Amino acid sequence: MSVGIKRLGLAIAAVFAMGFCTLLAISLAIPADTVRERVKAQIEAVTGLDPVLSGKVAVSLFPTGNVRFDDVRLGDQLAGTSVLTTEQLVVRLRFFPLLFGQIEIADINLVRPTITIGFDRDGRSNWSGHIDTLARALQPSPERARSFSEIRITGGTVHLYDAAQKIVETLTNVEFALAWPAISKSFAATGRFVWHDQPIDATLSLTDFVAALTGDRSGLKLRLSGALLKLAYDGSISHRPVLKLEGALSADTASLRDMLRWSSQWTMPPGGFGRFALKAQTTISGRAVALSALNIELDGNVGEGVLTLGGEGRQVLQGTLATDAIDLTPYVSAFRPFTNNEWSRQPITLNGLTGVDLDLRLSTGRVTLGNVKLGRSAVTTNLRRGSLTVAIGESQAFGGEASGTFGLAQSDGGATVKAQIKLTDIDLQQGLGDLIGLRKLEGKGTLTVDLDSTGGSVYELAQGLNGTASLASLKGAVAGLNLEQLLKRFERSPLAVRGDFRSGKTPYDQLTADLRIIKGAAGIEEARLDAPALRLALVGSASIPARDFDLKGVASLVAARDTAPTFELPFVITGPWDSPLVLPDTQALFNRAGAPGSLIDAVRNKLKRGGAPAELPVPPDAQPAAAPR
Secondary structure, eight states, X not given: OHHHHHHHHHHHHHHHHHHXXXXXXXXXXXXXXXXXXXXXXXXXXXXXXXXEEOSOEEEEOSSSOEEEEEEEEEEOTTTXXXXXXXXXXXXXXXXXXXXXXXXXXXXXXXXXXXXXXXXXXXXXXXXXXXXXXXXXXXXXXXXXXXXXXXXXXXXXXXXXXXXXXXXXXXXXXXXXXXXXXXXXXXXXXXXXXXETTXXXXXXXEESOHHXXXXXXXXXXXXXXXXXXXXXXXXXXXXXXXXXXXXXXXEEEESOHHHHHHHHHOOOOOSSOOOSEEEEEEEEXXXXXXXXXXXXXXXTTEEEEEEEEEXXXXXXEEEEEEEESOEEOHHHHTTOOSEETTEEOOSOOOOGGGGSOEEEEEEEESOEEETTEEEEEEEEEEEEETTEEEEEEEEEEETTEEEEEEEEEEEETTEEEEEEEEXXXXXXXXXXXXXXXXXXXXXXXXXXXXEEEEEESSXXXXXXXXXXXXXXXXXXXXXXXXXXXXXXXXXXHOTTSOOSOOOXXXXXXXXXXXXXXXXXXXXXXXXXXXXXXXXEEEEEEEXXXXXXXXXXXXXXXXXXXXXXXXXXXXXXXXXXXXXXXXXXXXXXXXXXXXXXXXXXXXXXXXXXXXXXXXXXXXXXXXXXXXXXXX
């Protein structure tokens, strides 16, 4: 047995020795120019392309067959420029045909090539002529069966441009292996490249390479995987008469904000735009993109619907989405209207609104916005050239309903805001508290506002606010003040009432207020409160920037509705919205009590220095005045 193995080994060694000797003889017998011309002819026969070999040529046939061409170019047949240049074109020859003196290419390696792919304003590619030639060369023929099956790209650079869309991109460190369709119709490419300083692994396969080149329908699979984006497409492609793709698309990223900044230099508005995932049936026709059976996830919010991207000139993202619940808190987390009970002075940045136009309709069963909880809502969002309009068709808000429009646009002053909102039958304490920090009204009511302003911060918006506001409420209460009880105590003893009036509640049957706002000052056109035993009328204004009151009013006790008052007391309301100070008219109280002028002056001075005294004293000779009838 061992003798047979030794003989077999000697026979194999003899065959290899004979082969090497044959290769050595061939390397001496075949001139380098002949090898070069045969290699060039075979490349042209297989691809139809006619590369210009203007540099040095190095031929090595022993121990393996390799031919290296320096400075190889492929020209643009129309423009006369180069669509491909490579520092070296390395051709590896097949071993066994070489034993018989035949030059057949096994594979080709493009070393440090530069490839330019461009489209002019009419959509014509600089590769159009070469693609037509390549498609004809790839038709079935005897030469196809003997053609090389792999092209490699090493250390390449790809320049992409579109004159119509003003797009210029560059891919560097391109490393790809192209499975050339020698026998089958399919084509595949696997490798990686660097785009915007991020490496991306890529695979691409075409079921019919010739059909894809000629514009007919071909199956297409594409996979891109990088640190910031993963994308997969499985469907078909054609480009006659226009580019068309139909298939399943999926994409996901850990941060939509980082991905958009990386891919398009688009700076998103602050807050949110983190985890993003998308799955949809996709149709791309020309510049129009349609996503149907769409499932989209952003920051934990999941929605279903359809989206389209298209339009003449500037493209618009349109669509309809439905979701069970949506949390908008991440998108306003960086925007805080209040800081230490004051309007925020942080600059408003709206640069992220200019990157896209959209027309989006959203329906949801529940909306969360910070501490604000809304029920079933239908909202339409329209964004055009940085001008955002949100139309609320229906929304369950603060125990009632909300409708209207809200507009936000970038301007020279920072931001321009417009709001036409109607809140119907809402919980006033919750609604006014969450919206403007005013929690003194209890009960249900309807609030209507028509406001506009321009400013660089929330505080500046409050300073420049103009418009109107109205409030109507039935069966509620004013917290922090029991006005009816206070009036009755004043009626009985005008000068024996303690001065802190900020406690209790004032129930009412009806409350109405109409305001006109000019440059942040809300002037009262009419404000009335009606209760079974009480009437109240107010005049004055409230400063929205300072968030304080400067109001005067008259409170009246009545025995019955629509009767003359039994007691009237003027008063003022001053101080911050959260804790205003209510002070009665001391002159009226002293007049009713018949107090001397010296006592009136002393009390007035004390009120100016430190607020109302603990108890207003009554001099022995002062007799309370009779109550008016």
